[in-house]
Amino acid sequence: MSKLYIDIGGTYLRSELLEKGKVHKEKILSHRVSLNEYLEKRLKRYPDITLIGISFAGQVDHGKILSAPNITVEKADIKRYIEKKYGVVLKIDNDLNCALLAEKQHTEEKNMALLYIGTGMGSAVLEQGNVVRGERNLAYEIGHVPFKKAPFKCGCGKDNCLELFSSGSGLEKWYAYYGLPPMTIEELKCSGDKHAKKIYKNFLEGILRASATIVTLSNPKVLILGGGIIISNPFLKEKVEKKIRKYALSSNLEGLDIALSQFKNASMEGAKLL
Ligand SMILES: [Zn+2]
Secondary structure, eight states, rough: OEEEEEEEEEEEEEEEEEEEEEEEEEEEEEEEOOOHHHHHHHHOTTEEEEEEEEEEEEEETEEEEEESSSSSSSSOOHHHHHHHOOOOOOEEEHHHHHHHHHHHHOOOSSSEEEEEEEESEEEOOOOOTTTTTTTOOOOOOOGBBBBBSSOOTTTTTTSSSSGTTTTTHHHHHHHHHHHHHOHHHHHHOOOOHHHHHHHHHHHHHHHHHHHHHHHHHHHOOOEEESSSHHTOOHHHHHHHHHHHHSSOOHHHHTOOOOEOOOOSSSHHHHTTTT
Protein backbone atom coordinates (compact mmCIF):
# COMPACT_ATOMS: atom_id res chain seq x y z
CA MET A 1 0.00 0.00 0.00
CA SER A 2 1.54 3.31 -1.08
CA LYS A 3 0.41 6.88 -0.56
CA LEU A 4 1.05 9.76 -2.91
CA TYR A 5 1.08 13.33 -1.63
CA ILE A 6 1.34 16.25 -4.03
CA ASP A 7 1.76 19.97 -3.45
CA ILE A 8 0.96 21.97 -6.57
CA GLY A 9 2.24 25.49 -6.01
CA GLY A 10 2.47 28.56 -8.19
CA THR A 11 5.91 27.53 -9.45
CA TYR A 12 6.61 23.90 -8.52
CA LEU A 13 4.81 20.62 -8.25
CA ARG A 14 6.35 18.63 -5.41
CA SER A 15 5.42 15.08 -4.67
CA GLU A 16 6.18 12.50 -2.00
CA LEU A 17 5.45 8.87 -2.64
CA LEU A 18 5.41 6.80 0.54
CA GLU A 19 6.20 3.22 -0.40
CA LYS A 20 7.22 0.45 2.01
CA GLY A 21 8.69 2.86 4.54
CA LYS A 22 10.59 4.79 1.86
CA VAL A 23 9.85 8.29 0.59
CA HIS A 24 10.42 9.13 -3.08
CA LYS A 25 10.48 12.89 -3.59
CA GLU A 26 10.08 14.76 -6.87
CA LYS A 27 10.05 18.45 -7.81
CA ILE A 28 9.10 19.73 -11.26
CA LEU A 29 7.80 22.98 -12.74
CA SER A 30 3.99 23.11 -12.38
CA HIS A 31 3.30 24.73 -15.73
CA ARG A 32 5.09 21.96 -17.61
CA VAL A 33 2.68 19.32 -16.34
CA SER A 34 -0.82 18.08 -17.01
CA LEU A 35 -2.27 17.02 -13.66
CA ASN A 36 -4.28 14.12 -15.11
CA GLU A 37 -1.31 12.75 -17.00
CA TYR A 38 0.94 13.12 -13.96
CA LEU A 39 -1.49 11.22 -11.73
CA GLU A 40 -2.22 8.50 -14.24
CA LYS A 41 1.47 7.89 -14.95
CA ARG A 42 2.17 7.45 -11.24
CA LEU A 43 -0.87 5.24 -10.71
CA LYS A 44 0.21 2.96 -13.57
CA ARG A 45 3.79 2.82 -12.35
CA TYR A 46 2.84 2.25 -8.70
CA PRO A 47 -0.40 0.24 -8.81
CA ASP A 48 -0.39 -0.23 -5.03
CA ILE A 49 -1.19 3.48 -4.41
CA THR A 50 -4.38 3.57 -2.37
CA LEU A 51 -4.49 7.21 -1.29
CA ILE A 52 -3.66 10.49 -3.02
CA GLY A 53 -3.63 13.78 -1.11
CA ILE A 54 -3.28 16.99 -3.11
CA SER A 55 -2.66 20.55 -1.98
CA PHE A 56 -3.66 22.75 -4.92
CA ALA A 57 -2.81 26.41 -5.58
CA GLY A 58 -6.13 27.29 -7.15
CA GLN A 59 -9.82 27.02 -6.44
CA VAL A 60 -11.19 23.60 -5.53
CA ASP A 61 -14.62 22.60 -4.30
CA HIS A 62 -15.64 19.06 -3.29
CA GLY A 63 -12.95 17.44 -5.45
CA LYS A 64 -13.65 19.62 -8.47
CA ILE A 65 -11.06 22.09 -9.74
CA LEU A 66 -12.70 25.47 -10.36
CA SER A 67 -9.60 27.37 -11.49
CA ALA A 68 -6.08 26.19 -12.29
CA PRO A 69 -3.76 29.15 -12.78
CA ASN A 70 -0.50 27.15 -12.74
CA ILE A 71 -1.07 23.72 -14.23
CA THR A 72 -2.97 22.08 -17.09
CA VAL A 73 -6.07 20.26 -15.92
CA GLU A 74 -8.01 18.21 -18.49
CA LYS A 75 -10.55 16.71 -16.14
CA ALA A 76 -11.76 19.31 -13.65
CA ASP A 77 -13.78 16.69 -11.77
CA ILE A 78 -10.47 15.14 -10.79
CA LYS A 79 -11.58 13.32 -7.65
CA ARG A 80 -14.45 11.46 -9.32
CA TYR A 81 -12.47 10.71 -12.48
CA ILE A 82 -9.42 9.24 -10.74
CA GLU A 83 -11.31 7.42 -7.99
CA LYS A 84 -13.65 5.74 -10.49
CA LYS A 85 -10.94 4.77 -12.96
CA TYR A 86 -8.31 3.55 -10.48
CA GLY A 87 -10.25 2.57 -7.34
CA VAL A 88 -8.16 4.85 -5.09
CA VAL A 89 -9.13 7.58 -2.63
CA LEU A 90 -8.23 11.09 -3.79
CA LYS A 91 -8.44 14.09 -1.48
CA ILE A 92 -7.76 17.59 -2.73
CA ASP A 93 -8.05 21.04 -1.19
CA ASN A 94 -6.79 24.55 -1.74
CA ASP A 95 -3.12 24.94 -0.74
CA LEU A 96 -3.83 27.56 1.93
CA ASN A 97 -6.51 25.38 3.53
CA CYS A 98 -3.97 22.54 3.53
CA ALA A 99 -1.36 24.79 5.14
CA LEU A 100 -3.94 25.79 7.74
CA LEU A 101 -4.46 22.12 8.70
CA ALA A 102 -0.73 21.72 9.27
CA GLU A 103 -0.48 24.98 11.27
CA LYS A 104 -3.54 23.99 13.30
CA GLN A 105 -1.95 20.69 14.31
CA HIS A 106 1.27 22.50 15.18
CA THR A 107 -0.18 25.33 17.30
CA GLU A 108 -3.45 23.83 18.58
CA GLU A 109 -5.03 27.28 18.28
CA LYS A 110 -8.76 27.38 17.51
CA ASN A 111 -8.92 30.85 15.96
CA MET A 112 -6.15 31.42 13.51
CA ALA A 113 -5.49 33.15 10.22
CA LEU A 114 -2.77 32.56 7.64
CA LEU A 115 -1.32 34.99 5.17
CA TYR A 116 1.09 33.41 2.69
CA ILE A 117 3.09 35.35 0.18
CA GLY A 118 4.98 33.39 -2.45
CA THR A 119 4.26 33.23 -6.16
CA GLY A 120 0.77 34.38 -5.21
CA MET A 121 -0.90 35.87 -2.13
CA GLY A 122 -3.29 33.65 -0.22
CA SER A 123 -5.01 33.38 3.11
CA ALA A 124 -7.09 30.93 5.11
CA VAL A 125 -8.97 31.22 8.37
CA LEU A 126 -9.68 28.77 11.17
CA GLU A 127 -12.69 29.64 13.32
CA GLN A 128 -13.43 27.64 16.47
CA GLY A 129 -11.26 24.87 15.05
CA ASN A 130 -13.03 24.74 11.66
CA VAL A 131 -11.71 25.93 8.32
CA VAL A 132 -13.89 28.79 7.06
CA ARG A 133 -14.90 27.67 3.57
CA GLY A 134 -17.88 29.68 2.36
CA GLU A 135 -20.42 28.35 -0.12
CA ARG A 136 -17.94 27.05 -2.72
CA ASN A 137 -14.76 26.75 -0.65
CA LEU A 138 -13.64 30.19 -1.85
CA ALA A 139 -13.63 32.15 1.42
CA TYR A 140 -10.81 34.62 2.18
CA GLU A 141 -9.41 35.12 -1.33
CA ILE A 142 -7.42 38.02 0.07
CA GLY A 143 -5.11 38.27 -2.95
CA HIS A 144 -8.02 39.47 -5.07
CA VAL A 145 -9.24 42.21 -2.77
CA PRO A 146 -8.94 45.58 -4.60
CA PHE A 147 -5.93 47.70 -3.70
CA LYS A 148 -4.75 50.02 -6.49
CA LYS A 149 -5.08 50.12 -10.25
CA ALA A 150 -2.19 48.45 -12.09
CA PRO A 151 -1.29 48.81 -15.78
CA PHE A 152 -1.75 45.04 -16.31
CA LYS A 153 -4.19 42.34 -15.33
CA CYS A 154 -4.28 39.74 -12.62
CA GLY A 155 -4.98 36.07 -13.44
CA CYS A 156 -8.55 36.68 -12.21
CA GLY A 157 -9.14 39.26 -14.96
CA LYS A 158 -9.13 42.40 -12.76
CA ASP A 159 -6.38 45.01 -12.66
CA ASN A 160 -6.44 46.17 -9.05
CA CYS A 161 -5.84 43.09 -6.88
CA LEU A 162 -3.51 43.04 -3.86
CA GLU A 163 -1.73 40.08 -5.47
CA LEU A 164 -0.59 42.33 -8.34
CA PHE A 165 1.45 44.38 -5.86
CA SER A 166 2.45 41.99 -3.10
CA SER A 167 3.38 38.61 -4.54
CA GLY A 168 6.23 37.09 -6.52
CA SER A 169 4.16 36.97 -9.72
CA GLY A 170 3.00 40.57 -9.19
CA LEU A 171 6.56 41.82 -8.67
CA GLU A 172 7.68 40.10 -11.88
CA LYS A 173 4.97 42.00 -13.77
CA TRP A 174 6.19 45.31 -12.33
CA TYR A 175 9.85 44.56 -13.16
CA ALA A 176 8.86 43.77 -16.77
CA TYR A 177 6.66 46.87 -16.97
CA TYR A 178 9.47 49.22 -15.91
CA GLY A 179 12.19 47.26 -17.75
CA LEU A 180 13.94 46.39 -14.48
CA PRO A 181 15.90 43.17 -13.95
CA PRO A 182 14.36 40.58 -11.60
CA MET A 183 15.32 41.46 -8.02
CA THR A 184 15.18 39.86 -4.62
CA ILE A 185 13.14 41.69 -1.96
CA GLU A 186 16.40 42.79 -0.33
CA GLU A 187 17.68 44.21 -3.63
CA LEU A 188 14.35 45.91 -4.26
CA LYS A 189 14.40 47.43 -0.78
CA CYS A 190 17.89 48.85 -1.23
CA SER A 191 17.59 49.93 -4.86
CA GLY A 192 18.05 53.61 -5.65
CA ASP A 193 15.87 53.38 -8.77
CA LYS A 194 12.69 55.48 -8.45
CA HIS A 195 10.48 52.77 -9.97
CA ALA A 196 11.97 50.13 -7.68
CA LYS A 197 11.25 52.41 -4.70
CA LYS A 198 7.61 52.72 -5.76
CA ILE A 199 7.28 48.96 -6.31
CA TYR A 200 8.72 48.29 -2.84
CA LYS A 201 6.45 50.85 -1.16
CA ASN A 202 3.34 49.29 -2.74
CA PHE A 203 4.59 45.77 -2.01
CA LEU A 204 4.91 46.58 1.68
CA GLU A 205 1.65 48.49 1.89
CA GLY A 206 -0.17 45.59 0.20
CA ILE A 207 1.14 43.16 2.83
CA LEU A 208 0.05 45.49 5.62
CA ARG A 209 -3.42 45.95 4.13
CA ALA A 210 -3.82 42.21 3.57
CA SER A 211 -2.73 41.40 7.15
CA ALA A 212 -4.95 44.09 8.64
CA THR A 213 -7.98 43.14 6.56
CA ILE A 214 -7.74 39.48 7.61
CA VAL A 215 -7.34 40.46 11.27
CA THR A 216 -10.20 42.98 11.15
CA LEU A 217 -12.58 40.55 9.42
CA SER A 218 -11.75 37.27 11.12
CA ASN A 219 -10.54 38.29 14.61
CA PRO A 220 -7.89 35.54 15.02
CA LYS A 221 -5.77 34.79 18.09
CA VAL A 222 -2.77 34.21 15.86
CA LEU A 223 -1.88 35.56 12.44
CA ILE A 224 0.67 33.24 10.86
CA LEU A 225 2.80 34.68 8.08
CA GLY A 226 4.36 32.27 5.61
CA GLY A 227 5.08 31.49 1.99
CA GLY A 228 8.42 31.66 0.18
CA ILE A 229 8.76 35.45 0.13
CA ILE A 230 7.99 35.94 3.83
CA ILE A 231 10.06 32.97 4.98
CA SER A 232 13.12 34.24 3.11
CA ASN A 233 12.52 37.82 4.32
CA PRO A 234 11.57 37.47 8.00
CA PHE A 235 11.93 41.25 8.50
CA LEU A 236 8.52 41.49 6.82
CA LYS A 237 6.96 40.01 9.95
CA GLU A 238 8.52 42.81 12.02
CA LYS A 239 7.16 45.37 9.56
CA VAL A 240 3.67 43.90 9.97
CA GLU A 241 3.99 43.87 13.78
CA LYS A 242 5.16 47.47 13.79
CA LYS A 243 2.70 48.95 11.31
CA ILE A 244 -0.47 46.84 11.34
CA ARG A 245 -1.99 49.24 13.90
CA LYS A 246 -2.33 51.86 11.18
CA TYR A 247 -4.55 49.59 9.07
CA ALA A 248 -6.44 47.22 11.43
CA LEU A 249 -9.24 47.79 13.90
CA SER A 250 -7.43 48.32 17.19
CA SER A 251 -9.77 46.15 19.31
CA ASN A 252 -9.00 43.22 16.98
CA LEU A 253 -5.28 43.67 17.67
CA GLU A 254 -5.65 43.14 21.42
CA GLY A 255 -4.01 39.86 22.39
CA LEU A 256 -3.14 39.10 18.78
CA ASP A 257 0.05 37.12 18.16
CA ILE A 258 1.84 37.46 14.86
CA ALA A 259 4.08 34.50 14.09
CA LEU A 260 6.18 33.13 11.27
CA SER A 261 5.26 29.73 9.88
CA GLN A 262 7.57 27.07 11.28
CA PHE A 263 7.08 24.79 8.29
CA LYS A 264 9.31 24.35 5.28
CA ASN A 265 6.26 23.34 3.28
CA ALA A 266 3.03 23.54 5.30
CA SER A 267 0.85 22.84 2.25
CA MET A 268 2.53 19.48 1.66
CA GLU A 269 2.24 18.60 5.36
CA GLY A 270 -1.45 19.60 5.21
CA ALA A 271 -2.03 17.37 2.15
CA LYS A 272 -1.06 14.47 4.42
CA LEU A 273 -3.78 15.48 6.89
CA LEU A 274 -6.67 15.74 4.40
ZN1 LIG B 1 -7.02 39.07 -8.98
